Amino acid sequence: MTAQRKPNPLYTMRKVPSQARSKATIQAILSSATRLLLSIGYDKASTNKIADLAGVSVGSLYEYFPGKEAIFAEVRRREDQRLFNLTMARPEPRSIKELVRSHVAVYLEFVRSNLALHAALINDVPQFAVGQQELPFYREYVPWVTNFLHTHKAELRPAGDITQVANFVSHVARATIDNYVLHAPDQLTDRLIEDLLIDLLERFLLEP
Amino acid sequence: MTAQRKPNPLYTMRKVPSQARSKATIQAILSSATRLLLSIGYDKASTNKIADLAGVSVGSLYEYFPGKEAIFAEVRRREDQRLFNLTMARPEPRSIKELVRSHVAVYLEFVRSNLALHAALINDVPQFAVGQQELPFYREYVPWVTNFLHTHKAELRPAGDITQVANFVSHVARATIDNYVLHAPDQLTDRLIEDLLIDLLERFLLEP
DNA sequence: GCATGTTACGAGTTATCACTCGGTTATGGT
DNA sequence: ACCATAACCGAGTGATAACTCGTAACATGC
Numbered sequence: 365m366t367a368q369r370k371p372n373p374l375y376t377m378r379k380v381p382s383q384a385r386s387k388a389t390i391q392a393i394l395s396s397a398t399r400l401l402l403s404i405g406y407d408k409a410s411t412n413k414i415a416d417l418a419g420v421s422v423g424s425l426y427e428y429f430p431g432k433e434a435i436f437a438e439v440r441r442r443e444d445q446r447l448f449n450l451t452m453a454r455p456e457p458r459s460i461k462e463l464v465r466s467h468v469a470v471y472l473e474f475v476r477s478n479l480a481l482h483a484a485l486i487n488d489v490p491q492f493a494v495g496q497q498e499l500p501f502y503r504e505y506v507p508w509v510t511n512f513l514h515t516h517k518a519e520l521r522p523a524g525d526i527t528q529v530a531n532f533v534s535h536v537a538r539a540t541i542d543n544y545v546l547h548a549p550d551q552l553t554d555r556l557i558e559d560l561l562i563d564l565l566e567r568f569l570l571e572p
Numbered sequence: 573m574t575a576q577r578k579p580n581p582l583y584t585m586r587k588v589p590s591q592a593r594s595k596a597t598i599q600a601i602l603s604s605a606t607r608l609l610l611s612i613g614y615d616k617a618s619t620n621k622i623a624d625l626a627g628v629s630v631g632s633l634y635e636y637f638p639g640k641e642a643i644f645a646e647v648r649r650r651e652d653q654r655l656f657n658l659t660m661a662r663p664e665p666r667s668i669k670e671l672v673r674s675h676v677a678v679y680l681e682f683v684r685s686n687l688a689l690h691a692a693l694i695n696d697v698p699q700f701a702v703g704q705q706e707l708p709f710y711r712e713y714v715p716w717v718t719n720f721l722h723t724h725k726a727e728l729r730p731a732g733d734i735t736q737v738a739n740f741v742s743h744v745a746r747a748t749i750d751n752y753v754l755h756a757p758d759q760l761t762d763r764l765i766e767d768l769l770i771d772l773l774e775r776f777l778l779e780p
Numbered sequence: 781g782c783a784t785g786t787t788a789c790g791a792g793t794t795a796t797c798a799c800t801c802g803g804t805t806a807t808g809g810t
Numbered sequence: 811a812c813c814a815t816a817a818c819c820g821a822g823t824g825a826t827a828a829c830t831c832g833t834a835a836c837a838t839g840c
């Protein structure tokens with residue numbers, strides 16, 4: 365592990381709001397945190413500043429979040445949820461070819477919709493012990509891909525254990541796009557990367 | 573951009589040492605910073621602690637580094653240089669197949685040699701405005717791959733502009749492995765990822 | 781062995797941080 | 811209208827951060 369950290373509960377929200385105004389407070393805190401992340405970076409986005417910009421007091425902030433890290437963990441969680449929703453809103457692919465195209469397109473659309481935020485989430489915000497298994501992408505999406513490949517194994521080129529292949533291709537696409545977000549964000553606006561990625565994954569998964 | 577930051581010179585070393593003992597001091601500081609990064613994480617690795625553990629005074633530390641960020645920028649720079657040296661120590665590949673294998677093997681060897689450090693560098697340490705173009709990987713290695721593909725274009729499957737293809741495959745390999753370092757480091761110890769990655773890249777670059 | 785630059789020192793300054801707590805205000809059920 | 815409780819407040823506390831600067835030790839050329 366990269367660093368010894370406080371136990372896990374410290375990265376989750378403290379209490380569940382029951383009234384409407386507290387939901388608004390939480391939303392204000394998360395928006396404020398996001399804006400500060402984009403303007404001054406994670407390091408300098410202190411809990412005091414987050415509360416100020418959100419128009420709430422630090423006291424209120426600590427009612428809901430045990431600390432700064434939990435706030436950004438929640439920002440990440442909600443973004444990942446949004447990705448999952450985008451994915452599930454798509455029509456069910458009818459072939460592996462369609463799966464690949466959909467997979468790449470939806471993730472590209474997702475990062476393009478707010479490049480700066482995703483760059484910051486990858487770059488600036490430490491990935492705490494949130495655990496992959498907690499994020500919808502890993503908990504729901506990867507198993508879904510695995511299942512899809514299993515039911516379409518007729519068109520699949522044999523390239524090893526299907527579960528591992530599903531895991532692998534899911535990560536290759538995500539990792540590559542994340543990499544471009546960080547190192548060459550302008551290349552993500554045209555179709556080049558999309559075409560290359562689709563070509564890469566199709567040739568890997570399908571017989572020529 | 574992800575965050576407004578101080579101008580670039582703040583991420584480089586302050587002055588060039590002329591005597592031998594100052595080189596040792598710098599080395600001590602960098603080692604100490606690395607060890608603290610692994611034990612307590614980037615956030616809590618303060619300049620004071622780094623100096624203490626290095627056995628030098630804060631004053632000395634600030635003689636050479638304008639701040640904490642510059643120290644870790646230098647750690648990253650040296651690691652990247654080490655990767656480049658590893659790469660260049662390899663025998664010149666005689667075919668694209670050999671290039672792919674060598675490329676994947678050397679980067680895997682590199683991250684495996686100190687998994688925890690690389691996880692921390694990816695995860696914990698913000699990637700300041702060091703700039704890709706400053707790191708040997710981007711400045712030297714990617715152009716080298718480009719050139720190699722050009723001279724071996726006979727075996728290359730046409731998949732678009734060669735320069736862009738070279739750039740793309742360089743990043744796919746690195747991004748995928750980095751991703752496993754972060755999310756599934758234990759899978760890097762066996763040959764599975766290596767084989768999948770080689771298969772992926774070979775099928776993309778070569779005719780079947 | 782002296783002179784001059786180079787390296788090392790570390791207590792002190794200033795700023796900011798995360799987080800608390802005693803108390804006030806708003807809300808919704810009855 | 812009343813009250814239990816949910817939500818909110820924000821000055822204050824103690825800790826720790828980054829970084830400075832006057833001083834002392836050392837190295838090197840002469």
